[in-house]
Amino acid sequence: MVGRLAVSPAASVSAGWICIAGVAALAISGECLIASAMRGLGDLDLIRGRSGLAGAIRAVLTSPMFLVGAFCMGFNFFAMLYTLSVVDLSLAAPATASLTYVGNAVAAKLFLKENVDRRRWLAVLFVCAGVYLLSK
Amino acid sequence: MRHTLTTQQYLILLCVTLTASVGDSFLSHGMGQVGQVDLHHLGLLLHALTNAWVIAGIVLLIGFFASYMTALSWADLTFVMPATAFGYVVVALLSRFWLHEHLSLSRCAGIFLIVCAVGFVANGPSRTEHERGHHELDVMDSGVGR
Numbered sequence: 001m002v003g004r005l006a007v008s009p010a011a012s013v014s015a016g017w018i019c020i021a022g023v024a025a026l027a028i029s030g031e032c033l034i035a036s037a038m039r040g041l042g043d044l045d046l047i048r049g050r051s052g053l054a055g056a057i058r059a060v061l062t063s064p065m066f067l068v069g070a071f072c073m074g075f076n077f078f079a080m081l082y083t084l085s086v087v088d089l090s091l092a093a094p095a096t097a098s099l100t101y102v103g104n105a106v107a108a109k110l111f112l113k114e115n116v117d118r119r120r121w122l123a124v125l126f127v128c129a130g131v132y133l134l135s136k
Numbered sequence: 137m138r139h140t141l142t143t144q145q146y147l148i149l150l151c152v153t154l155t156a157s158v159g160d161s162f163l164s165h166g167m168g169q170v171g172q173v174d175l176h177h178l179g180l181l182l183h184a185l186t187n188a189w190v191i192a193g194i195v196l197l198i199g200f201f202a203s204y205m206t207a208l209s210w211a212d213l214t215f216v217m218p219a220t221a222f223g224y225v226v227v228a229l230l231s232r233f234w235l236h237e238h239l240s241l242s243r244c245a246g247i248f249l250i251v252c253a254v255g256f257v258a259n260g261p262s263r264t265e266h267e268r269g270h271h272e273l274d275v276m277d278s279g280v281g282r
Binding site for chain 2: 031035044097108114123133134136
């Protein structure tokens with residue numbers, strides 16, 4: 001059900017899906033930026049071994065890409081809160097999770113140049129279907 | 137592509153899975169004790185920070201973020217994603233055995249699908265190795281940085 005807005009049902013359904021797409025887009029942007037930042041920094045275990053925990057935290061927090069990604073994730077949290085005021089949780093949670101998994105796989109292939117082979121695509125589809133079934 | 141993970145790295149993936157799901161469950165349990173929070177009673181959010189379950193949940197979620205970032209520093213995003221999805225399975229099992237909620241047939245099917253997805257990815261390589269620049273290869277050949 002997506003009928004909490006005081007507008008026509010069709011418009012409220014559209015508004016709901018726009019919110020869901022926005023939440024997923026923010027999550028995908030945030031996760032890809034953070035993943036790219038972490039890949040750029042290298043193995044955090046090695047950095048911690050070399051510079052201690054403080055050095056590892058400093059390396060992460062001084063990465064501009066990480067900060068933008070963390071901002072996206074923070075904004076995603078509030079966007080999700082707003083979405084839940086428009087759309088029911090039973091639709092919002094599985095829809096955003098599934099869109100985020102598929103979008104992450106596409107973004108990882110396009111922007112992070114990851115080798116998303118058939119096995120990983122299959123895993124993404126299984127996760128989406130699994131999340132949908134769990135939310136029923 | 138690199139194919140193997142060390143035991144420590146598998147433990148970090150386990151942390152990613154467990155801290156997120158158990159942390160969410162703790163927060164949910166704690167907020168259930170605190171009561172419903174609305175715009176007119178935002179002070180309850182501060183009161184929630186004195187609840188032991190909420191504090192434990194926040195600590196676990198900080199642990200999740202730290203272990204998630206550590207995992208992303210040596211594995212692909214598309215490799216770590218199913219590990220985070222496995223958290224849904226842990227939440228479903230926690231809700232069944234700890235909160236005594238009903239686990240329907242469709243939820244069992246969902247658990248099965250996510251377990252399969254984790255199995256697919258866990259059997260594959262953890263990271264895509266991009267081509268290195270000449271300078272980086274020269275450094276590796278010379279043994280510097282080992």
